[in-house]
Amino acid sequence: MVKVAKDNSTEEKILEAARKIFVHKGMTGARMQEIADAAGINKAMLHYYFRNKEMLFETIFSQAAQKLFPQLNIIFESDLPLFEKIENFVQAYMDVMIENPYLPMFVLTEMHQNPERFYKKMKGEMNFPKPDKFLAQIEKEVKRGTIKRISPLQLLMNIISGTIFPFIAKPMFQMHIGLDELQFRQFITQRKKEYAGFVIDAIRK
Amino acid sequence: MVKVAKDNSTEEKILEAARKIFVHKGMTGARMQEIADAAGINKAMLHYYFRNKEMLFETIFSQAAQKLFPQLNIIFESDLPLFEKIENFVQAYMDVMIENPYLPMFVLTEMHQNPERFYKKMKGEMNFPKPDKFLAQIEKEVKRGTIKRISPLQLLMNIISGTIFPFIAKPMFQMHIGLDELQFRQFITQRKKEYAGFVIDAIRK
DNA sequence: GTCTATAATTTGATAGAC
DNA sequence: GTCTATCAAATTATAGAC
Numbered sequence: 001m002v003k004v005a006k007d008n009s010t011e012e013k014i015l016e017a018a019r020k021i022f023v024h025k026g027m028t029g030a031r032m033q034e035i036a037d038a039a040g041i042n043k044a045m046l047h048y049y050f051r052n053k054e055m056l057f058e059t060i061f062s063q064a065a066q067k068l069f070p071q072l073n074i075i076f077e078s079d080l081p082l083f084e085k086i087e088n089f090v091q092a093y094m095d096v097m098i099e100n101p102y103l104p105m106f107v108l109t110e111m112h113q114n115p116e117r118f119y120k121k122m123k124g125e126m127n128f129p130k131p132d133k134f135l136a137q138i139e140k141e142v143k144r145g146t147i148k149r150i151s152p153l154q155l156l157m158n159i160i161s162g163t164i165f166p167f168i169a170k171p172m173f174q175m176h177i178g179l180d181e182l183q184f185r186q187f188i189t190q191r192k193k194e195y196a197g198f199v200i201d202a203i204r205k
Numbered sequence: 206m207v208k209v210a211k212d213n214s215t216e217e218k219i220l221e222a223a224r225k226i227f228v229h230k231g232m233t234g235a236r237m238q239e240i241a242d243a244a245g246i247n248k249a250m251l252h253y254y255f256r257n258k259e260m261l262f263e264t265i266f267s268q269a270a271q272k273l274f275p276q277l278n279i280i281f282e283s284d285l286p287l288f289e290k291i292e293n294f295v296q297a298y299m300d301v302m303i304e305n306p307y308l309p310m311f312v313l314t315e316m317h318q319n320p321e322r323f324y325k326k327m328k329g330e331m332n333f334p335k336p337d338k339f340l341a342q343i344e345k346e347v348k349r350g351t352i353k354r355i356s357p358l359q360l361l362m363n364i365i366s367g368t369i370f371p372f373i374a375k376p377m378f379q380m381h382i383g384l385d386e387l388q389f390r391q392f393i394t395q396r397k398k399e400y401a402g403f404v405i406d407a408i409r410k
Numbered sequence: 411g412t413c414t415a416t417a418a419t420t421t422g423a424t425a426g427a428c
Numbered sequence: 429g430t431c432t433a434t435c436a437a438a439t440t441a442t443a444g445a446c
Contacts, residue, residue, distance in 0.1 A: 025318055029233035042413055047441060105317050111376050112310050113230055154396060158403060161370035162363055171316050191359060198363060202407035237422060247431055252423060
């Protein structure tokens with residue numbers, strides 16, 4: 001069991017506050033003053049600990065990306081049979097997002113609004129999962145005739161779409177359908193159980 | 206055939222430039238100077254035509270939302286049989302996004318970062334589609350035993366996810382897989398043809 | 411390490427000539 | 429309608445006392 005270092009140190013308070021503000025308003029929408037207020041400290045402290053807004057943001061963004069991307073390795077690098085792998089991925093990834101519902105949108109927003117920074121970041125520190133193995137596995141199953149003929153890339157997109165998109169569309173969906181927080185959680189719980197089955201039904205012969 | 210009023214009037218040049226900048230950088234990330242430059246005019250002109258940044262943004266955002274949301278009525282209000290309706294929706298919606306690949310992310314970002322403005326907007330001018338009819342249709346088919354047992358809401362989410370998400374994840378996907386622009390277009394073309402079939406295969410008995 | 415006060419910069423908005 | 433020049437406000441960043 002790893003100690004997660006949730007001290008109430010000033011640095012940790014800043015990170016927590018910055019996460020909250022950045023994740024909701026993005027880099028350009030966030031205000032240093034707002035972050036300081038949320039942390040219950042002074043604006044000057046932010047600079048003392050993180051030099052400037054840019055660096056504070058980078059820290060938060062890296063942490064977010066680290067939570068999301070390496071998880072993709074579950075689907076890409078394990079040795080499970082295809083159906084179990086799909087099952088595993090959907091459940092594991094949804095668990096991450098249940099704990100951090102705003103992360104996907106945060107990372108995607110940054111990726112769109114500032115692709116340069118994003119790419120630079122990714123090249124370095126991230127052990128960026130390559131899906132080749134998983135795609136090859138799908139191709140193999142298609143050739144063996146175990147599953148229906150489908151493009152591996154399309155299947156991968158289907159799996160990821162159905163897993164991530166609900167968290168991105170949450171506000172739209174809640175407004176459209178009129179779900180409250182509890183109902184949305186129930187919707188997600190059900191989805192975690194059933195979505196892999198949906199995909200498998202679609203490709204099973 | 207309706208005239209689309211693509212004059213080269215100053216107002217139209219501003220709108221075009223503002224669209225480009227806002228859609229990529231969002232409300233808070235966009236700079237009035239940048240928009241003026243892109244329009245080939247002076248910053249003061251922006252205020253002359255649209256009073257302030259807020260109102261210019263509202264104009265752009267409304268146009269974007271109008272392109273995306275009313276389309277959902279195709280799926281919700283037509284009288285087609287279920288499978289054809291799914292087929293129709295996927296193709297029609299993907300056509301909209303092929304023409305405007307950045308719209309979905311733009312609207313979603315605004316929805317997340319400024320939900321108040323978004324909700325206010327939606328209440329007024331938008332003829333906001335209610336999915337009740339479509340959900341009831343699914344429920345009916347399940348009861349008749351025509352399709353597998355599935356929650357109507359889950360099925361709706363599956364259809365929408367697979368249709369919209371590829372455009373949102375485009376940069377991530379291109380980077381991960383290494384697709385260039387042409388390859389991505391081909392991927393989308395294939396998807397437009399096949400995704401409805403995937404969904405139908407999953408629910409067909 | 412933490413604070414208050416203040417500087418420096420960015421940026422949205424306006425005044426006024428043409 | 430369009431421009432240049434300028435203002436005013438917001439916001440990041442720093443200096444310096446404790």
